[in-house]
Amino acid sequence: MNMTMTIPTTTASTITLAEAMEFVWTEADLLDHAVYDEWLSLWTADARYIVPIEPGVTDFGNAVNYAYDDHEMRKKRVERLLSGQSVSASPVARTVRSLSRFRMLKTSETACELRCAQIITEFRRGRERTYTGDVVFELVRSESGLKIRRKVIWLINSTEALGGIGYIL
Amino acid sequence: MTSLAELTSNPDELIRQDRVRTPLYTDPAIFEAEMTKIFHNTWVWVAHVSEIPNNGDFKMAQVGLDPVIVVRDRKGEVHVHLNRCRHRAATLCEVRKGKTSSFVCPYHGWGYSLDGKLRGVPYENGYNEEQIDRSKLSLKSLRVEEYNGLLFATFRDDIEPLADFLGPAKKWIDLFMKQGGGYPVKTLGEHKFRFPGNWKIQLENTTDAYHFPLVHKSFLTAVDKETEQQLDMLNNGGFVEDLGNGHSVMVMIPELIDLDDNLEAPIPEKFADLAKELAAEGYSDTEVRRIVRAVGGSGFNINLFPNLACSMAFFRVLQPVSVNETEIRHIAIGMDGGPAAANRARIRLHEFFQGPMGFGSPDDAEVWDRVQHGAKGGEDMWIMLHRGLNKEESLPDGRHRSDVSAETGMRAAYDQWKRMMAV
Incomplete structure (x- = not known):
């Protein structure tokens, strides 16, 4: 891309698949290892964390979702996990999530849309459960590296009855 | 004596005004009895009217363990049918909600109108006329009544009207x-x-x-x-x-x-x-x-x-x-x-x-x-x-x-x- 002559051509390169993968794997690792402060810092100020119910919904704000979190709600969710006040999160389920089958749907120097598969196994009180879904990330480049502008988790069984999910998918 | 038998012979051993005995949560025989004695004998909520606002709209529901379809027919009347073909029992509908003009069984193609009447039987010449009396082969329909938008159904034709039940x-x-x-x-x-x-x-x-x-x-x-x-x-x-x-x-x-x-x-x-x-x-x-x-x-x-x-x-x-x-x-x-x-x-x-x-x-x-x-x-x-x-x-x-x-x-x-x- 042609930049104007006055602006130095620094690191203005397209976000690569490898860069995006490394970032979302880090995000997954932070959640599985309960490093929530750092996790909260990965998001832009206006970002949404969304777990929809109806497949194909586009107007998330006007739909009933499992989660439709802005920064305030993400913070509350983390506080709930750490507070010891929630019987379903005392202790928080142990989770291992695996992200794979990555595909860059769109990318530019400033933003990209990445889709991947996510399989989470949770374990708590002698019970093991699995939640499988597609995850679509909208990532943006900021001065301090990539940030999440939107993360949408499309569970394959979202329209069926789920178990209580006392952690962050 | 089993818990279930006790219920009729000596109910106080199982349930009193201020307490109930543990098998009410744990005994499969009691659960099975509940599904008929309770869920087949009272008004069970199946839908809110706004879930099926237009003619042809339907949703799947259950009355106890029985799968049903709640549907608004071409004239706007609400029916609750057992979701079961009169031929060999296959469900007619496995779509949670939607809009349709009929229900057709995926197994042999028997087709029903929204009010439950049997309309089509493929290769009908495999039956004599009296063997396929359509008037006797409608979907099993439940009684339906509404109160202030809440739709209830019951298998019983002889119990009190919904309004009296709600009191x-x-x-x-x-x-x-x-x-x-x-x-x-x-x-x-x-x-x-x-x-x-x-x-x-x-x-x-x-x-x-x-x-x-x-x-x-x-x-x-x-x-x-x-x-x-x-x-x-x-x-x-x-x-x-x-x-x-x-x-x-x-x-x-x-x-x-x-x-x-x-x-x-x-x-x-x-x-x-x-x-x-x-x-x-x-x-x-x-x-x-x-x-x-x-x-x-x-x-x-x-x-x-x-x-x-x-x-x-x-x-x-x-x-x-x-x-x-x-x-x-x-x-x-x-x-x-x-x-x-x-x-x-x-x-x-x-x-x-x-x-x-x-x-x-x-x-x-x-x-x-x-x-x-x-x-x-x-x-x-x-x-x-x-x-x-x-x-x-x-x-x-x-x-x-x-x-x-x-x-x-x-x-x-x-x-x-x-x-x-x-x-």
Whole structure:
């Protein structure tokens, strides 16, 4: 891309698949290892964390979702996990999530849309459960590296009855 | 003697006014009997009218364990059919909801009109005329009646009309529907989740204010101060009232019984932005106050035996799966034709508490799970339901009322359970 002559051509390169993968794997690792402060810092100020119910919904704000979190709600969710006040999160389920089958749907120097598969196994009180879904990330480049502008988790069984999910998918 | 046999010969060994024995949660034979003695013999909620607004609209539901289709036919009449082909039993419909002009069995192609009549039988010459008398091969249809938008069905043609069954609960249903804020009430979507426990554990919970400050501590911490005070329900003068036939109401926030009352009261801080937005859209001051009040929901839960609750701001539907597995649906409701901003606000409040990722439901599910787990021990021990008996008043028609944390609503439900099961 042609930049104007006055602006130095620094690191203005397209976000690569490898860069995006490394970032979302880090995000997954932070959640599985309960490093929530750092996790909260990965998001832009206006970002949404969304777990929809109806497949194909586009107007998330006007739909009933499992989660439709802005920064305030993400913070509350983390506080709930750490507070010891929630019987379903005392202790928080142990989770291992695996992200794979990555595909860059769109990318530019400033933003990209990445889709991947996510399989989470949770374990708590002698019970093991699995939640499988597609995850679509909208990532943006900021001065301090990539940030999440939107993360949408499309569970394959979202329209069926789920178990209580006392952690962050 | 088995628990089930005891129910008819010596019911006091299993269920008394203020306690029930553990097998009510754990005995598969009792569960099986409930599915017929209760769910085949009373009015069971199947849909809200807004879920099937137009002719041809349908949804799948269950009456006990029986799969049914709720459908509005070409003339606008609502039918509830058993979801079972009259030929070899295959389900006619496996789509949760939608619109159609007929139901055709995927196995051999028998086709039915929306009112349940058999219309088409492929290769009909395989039968003599009297062997395929279509008038005798309609879908099995249940009796259907509606009260204020709530659709109920029953297998019984000879039981009381729905309105009589609901009795004193009707007044509370009318109050609950004021959440339309001047518009018809409309369903907006739903959360479904399962817990490994008996359905009656959840039935009890709808009239259990006693658990709220403890189990929902993390929710109360997450809400604003004003809401927290409003939800300090054990100290706000609420009550529980037996409404007959197993139904009850639990009033947690007395000032939110009639949403039209005291509309001039200050608008809660959490709705200040919404009120401004509505005013900017051109709604009058009275409309803004009524809509904002409706967004906050009602201050009570109505528990309708056996499967529906009108619970503060949503419908709770109980679906027994097995003796130790239950599915819960929390259906969000809003204003049909009302301002989008108001319905959005309702949806966000719903997501906050309800559903598998809400700040309330997972904690409920966890303690219900613990009840079922604990009930694996002490088969001969009692589940105690005597809280609030000390302050209970008797109402003239034999119903009861006590303070908000009393187990009066549970006693009412089990009383009806006993009437239906011990026969």
